[in-house]
Amino acid sequence: MKLDSEHLEILAAIVEQGGLTEGAEALGKSQPSVSRSMALLEARIGLPLFEPGRRPLRPTELGASLARLGSRIHRANKEASLLVQRYRQGLAGRLRVGGSPIFMDGVVASMIAEFQSRHADVQIDQSYGYLNQLEAGLRNGGLDVAILPLHPGQVPPDLEFTPLLSGNNVITCRAGHPLTRTRGITLNHIAPYAWIAPPIDSPLYRDLQRALKSIGQEDFRVNFSGGTLASIQSVLAGSDALTVLPYSVVFLSRRTIPLEALPLKIDHAERQLGILRVSDRQLPPAVRQLTAFLLAECQRLQARMDHDQQITRRRG
Numbered sequence: 053m054k055l056d057s058e059h060l061e062i063l064a065a066i067v068e069q070g071g072l073t074e075g076a077e078a079l080g081k082s083q084p085s086v087s088r089s090m091a092l093l094e095a096r097i098g099l100p101l102f103e104p105g106r107r108p109l110r111p112t113e114l115g116a117s118l119a120r121l122g123s124r125i126h127r128a129n130k131e132a133s134l135l136v137q138r139y140r141q142g143l144a145g146r147l148r149v150g151g152s153p154i155f156m157d158g159v160v161a162s163m164i165a166e167f168q169s170r171h172a173d174v175q176i177d178q179s180y181g182y183l184n185q186l187e188a189g190l191r192n193g194g195l196d197v198a199i200l201p202l203h204p205g206q207v208p209p210d211l212e213f214t215p216l217l218s219g220n221n222v223i224t225c226r227a228g229h230p231l232t233r234t235r236g237i238t239l240n241h242i243a244p245y246a247w248i249a250p251p252i253d254s255p256l257y258r259d260l261q262r263a264l265k266s267i268g269q270e271d272f273r274v275n276f277s278g279g280t281l282a283s284i285q286s287v288l289a290g291s292d293a294l295t296v297l298p299y300s301v302v303f304l305s306r307r308t309i310p311l312e313a314l315p316l317k318i319d320h321a322e323r324q325l326g327i328l329r330v331s332d333r334q335l336p337p338a339v340r341q342l343t344a345f346l347l348a349e350c351q352r353l354q355a356r357m358d359h360d361q362q363i364t365r366r367r368g
Contacts, residue, residue, distance in 0.1 A: 055118075057125050059093040062086055063101060063115065064122030070108050142341035144173035149342075150189050151199035153180045154256055155325055157281040158301030159217070160199055163349045167342060174338045182254060187211070190328065196335050197342070201255065201298070201323040212331045214343060216350040217300055219323035221259050224297045226289050227310035237316050239268050248284055248295035249277035259321060260296040266319030285309045300325070303357050325350070 066075035066086065076086040094101050101115035111119055138144040151160060156178065164176060181189065181198070183206065189195035190211065201219040223242075225231055234241050247264075250256040264272050276287045281301070287293060289309050302313050327343055329335065 053097070055093070055096060057122075059089050059096075060118055060122035061126045061129070062089045062122070063093065063111075064119045064126055066090070066109065067111050067116065067119040068123070072109065138173060140337055142174075142337035142339070143171055145336045145338040146175040146177065147336060147338050147342060148177045148179075148194065148196045149199060150179045150181050150186045150195045150197075152182060152186075152201060152255070154250065154254070154281050154301060155201060155219075155298065156180065156199065158298070159304060159325065159353075160346070162304065163346055166349070167345045170345075171338070171341060174341070176342075186328065190330050196329070196339055198328040199325065199346075200328060201325045202328065203321055203323050206323075207328070210331055211328055213326050213328050214347070215324040215326040216346055217325040217354055219321075219325050220299050221256075221263060221296050221318065222299045222302060222313035223263065223294055223316050223318060224288065224302050224311055224313055225292070225294050227312050229292060229312065231294075231314055232312050237314060242267070242269065242294065242316075246273045246275035246291075246293045248279075248287055248293050249274045250284070250295075251278045255321075255323075256296065256298075262321070263296050263318035267316065285311065298325075299357060299361075300353060303360065304353075 062075065062079060062081075065078050066072055069075045069078050072086055072090075073083050076083045079086070090101060097114075099114055100112055101118070103110045103112055135144060149164075164178075168174065168176065179189070179195070183200060183202070186195065186198035186200055187208065190198055199216075202213055204213075207213040231237060231241060231245075247260070249260060264270065275291075275293060276284075279287070284295060284297075285305060286309075288295060288311060294314075296318070297311075299313055302311050305311050327346065329339070
């Protein structure tokens with residue numbers, strides 16, 4: 053026997069409110085329509101729902117049991133309606149986010165943590181990759197968005213790129229490194245030190261080669277390579293090695309690992325960290341919330357970094 057769930061919800065309202073009229077008012081329905089619904093339900097089950105002749109209405113044992121089920125159905129419907137509303141507003145749902153490892157771990161992860169503290173019903177599934185892998189993931193539907201550094205000329209015509217943050221690189225060392233006390237750093241000052249190299253297939257490795265070539269050091273000694281950001285930071289903090297990292301990563305790492313950016317101008321690709329997505333695909337509404345949040349957070353971070361660099365220049 054299949055019962056109409058709406059009839060059970062109406063029964064629950066009548067029992068909870070203590071009468072047909074009161075139940076109809078609570079539901080925003082007319083009293084005659086509520087009476088008809090109860091008559092249909094009683095006809096369907098072939099048994100009375102209320103004890104005859106009792107005022108106020110008193111449900112039979114079966115009526116009370118069905119009313120309890122109706123209350124559960126009503127709560128489930130309200131929960132479902134709220135979930136749909138929150139999903140449409142971008143306050144709930146699942147996002148599949150891919151990104152370049154250094155920026156994701158060094159900059160974006162802490163922002164995502166803050167985003168989820170405000171939007172706890174948005175689930176984020178994160179993966180790593182570089183441009184080729186991330187493009188493929190976007191096109192085959194495996195990713196909703198990708199977060200990575202790009203030059204404007206690298207953006208494919210079928211994809212849309214929203215810049216978030218400048219991707220400037222700096223030569224990085226531990227706080228207290230001998231070079232942090234050296235004024236007017238030259239190639240001769242840098243030459244004795246070994247280098248930490250990012251993974252060879254990463255854009256940052258090519259940035260390292262380009263940066264060193266721009267200051268005249270094409271041959272360089274690598275004593276650690278291919279690690280994660282955490283391992284690169286640990287080796288930097290425990291040695292006199294140098295590396296090239298995005299300034300934003302160095303700036304934020306100061307909260308936990310004391311690193312410094314050397315005041316040495318280097319050549320680097322004019323890229324910006326940003327959000328890449330397929331232009332004509334309908335995405336989960338939570339993408340809007342995440343994009344707006346990251347834009348605001350990155351604007352604040354950029355302002356802090358600009359202020360820090362102005363102070364450093366004045367001191368220098």
